[in-house]
Amino acid sequence: MGNRLFQEAREYVLNAEQIANGTLDGNKDDAITKAKNALVSAYANTTEAEKRQLRELQSTIDSIS
Incomplete structure (x- = not known):
């Protein structure tokens, strides 16, 4: 799949997900916001x-929010 937004x-x-489970350092809320924005952008062009x-990725985000 060559869709860049996807x-x-x-x-x-x-x-x-890695930030939420502690395997990567970073701000969880910022990472979740960026992921949600990326999902919305990608959805329109897939x-x-x-x-x-x-939708599966959205479920992942929902579970760590």
């Missing part, structure tokens, strides 16, 4: 398959 959303969610994956 890839960035995945990276931001992974980053937020295929149905990517949208399904984005």
